[in-house]
Amino acid sequence: MASFNGDLSSMTAPAFILSTTSLTEFSAYWAEMPSLLVAPAAEQDPAKRSMLVLKWFLSTLKQQYSSRNEKLGSEKKPLNPFLGELFLGKWEDESGTTQLVSEQVSHHPPVTAYSIWNSKHGVRLQGYNAQKASFGRTINVKQIGHAVLHIDAFNEDYLITLPSLHIEGLITGSPYVELNKSTYIVSSSGYTSKIDYSGKGWVSGKKNSFTATMYPHGREKDVIYTVDGQWTEAFTIKDAKKHTVDSYNAKSMPKTPLTVAPLEEQDALESRRAWRKVADAITKGDMDTTSAEKSLIENQQREMRKKEQAEGREWERRFFTRVDRFDYFEKLIKEVPGASIDSDKTNGVWEFDREKAKAARPPFSSFSVQLDNEGWS
Numbered sequence: 597m598a599s600f601n602g603d604l605s606s607m608t609a610p611a612f613i614l615s616t617t618s619l620t621e622f623s624a625y626w627a628e629m630p631s632l633l634v635a636p637a638a639e640q641d642p643a644k645r646s647m648l649v650l651k652w653f654l655s656t657l658k659q660q661y662s663s664r665n666e667k668l669g670s671e672k673k674p675l676n677p678f679l680g681e682l683f684l685g686k687w688e689d690e691s692g693t694t695q696l697v698s699e700q701v702s703h704h705p706p707v708t709a710y711s712i713w714n715s716k717h718g719v720r721l722q723g724y725n726a727q728k729a730s731f732g733r734t735i736n737v738k739q740i741g742h743a744v745l746h747i748d749a750f751n752e753d754y755l756i757t758l759p760s761l762h763i764e765g766l767i768t769g770s771p772y773v774e775l776n777k778s779t780y781i782v783s784s785s786g787y788t789s790k791i792d793y794s795g796k797g798w799v800s801g802k803k804n805s806f807t808a809t810m811y812p813h814g815r816e817k818d819v820i821y822t823v824d825g826q827w828t829e830a831f832t833i834k835d836a837k838k839h840t841v842d843s844y845n846a847k848s849m850p851k852t853p854l855t856v857a858p859l860e861e862q863d864a865l866e867s868r869r870a871w872r873k874v875a876d877a878i879t880k881g882d883m884d885t886t887s888a889e890k891s892l893i894e895n896q897q898r899e900m901r902k903k904e905q906a907e908g909r910e911w912e913r914r915f916f917t918r919v920d921r922f923d924y925f926e927k928l929i930k931e932v933p934g935a936s937i938d939s940d941k942t943n944g945v946w947e948f949d950r951e952k953a954k955a956a957r958p959p960f961s962s963f964s965v966q967l968d969n970e971g972w973s
Contacts, residue, residue, distance in 0.1 A: 787820070
């Protein structure tokens, strides 16, 4: 492990530390509380709207980086998605229907792209990410990629950078995630949010801590809102006069269950159907069957890639397209020190393709992809 430097997905792991969940499913952690995702669309004031986007983003951190640890008892290595793997689902609650499409758009390097949208409120999120891991005293993971939240009513974009992380608790046998350094949310309406992450030190500090500030572009000292707390517990939002204007408690906020099609109705490329035998073997602790079923999927994929190469073609992505550039990225990323798109590390820049999604017919009929007619670029 000490000499490993690459992506976590390429590391072979024994069954007892494997998760039964594929990385393509992780995209769902962005939207398990749809009411927070769509809340900014109802706010007329641009500064308050940006604050609500910050609140929503912070609320997703526990779901993305800690919820699996709580369910499984410790952090597990997710299943390595194959090229073309899909995960489709939707949330239905008082916010209406919020839909998810997640697709593995690259295998070398591994890249997952996703789109999440709520047509009723005109809110949509899209992005893609890869991970690069290195080992020292712990596992360090750099996330490469970004997400963009768009609000139709204000024709507004929010560029979101992804946190780096490391794994604590390896020596004690109870691994958990800590986030590192800083991430940013940059809005086209003129506001930047900077989130600084910290953890429990030898002497002081609390696990999964952070502080955040929101300010006009280029004026970091002119703070409009501050946020501090623990992303796995609770945080408080205050205005420039130190008055509390909002708060959030991760333990009391209800989550909306994600609905997916029954396994027998899913396409062979959908995650839970494709990995069903592997997941069942992991659950039973059957390492031999786990290895055999994983190898079967991996060998099938290798044969498909060889055939494509021989025929001089590339796998056609079902919902996403590789594009030359994101104009809004080039505009907004200027507010993030030292950031770049790093397209060479994600096999390109990936964008949700509305025309492909509209054309998606059976075998995806068990989960129809509903698109509104407005606001898609």
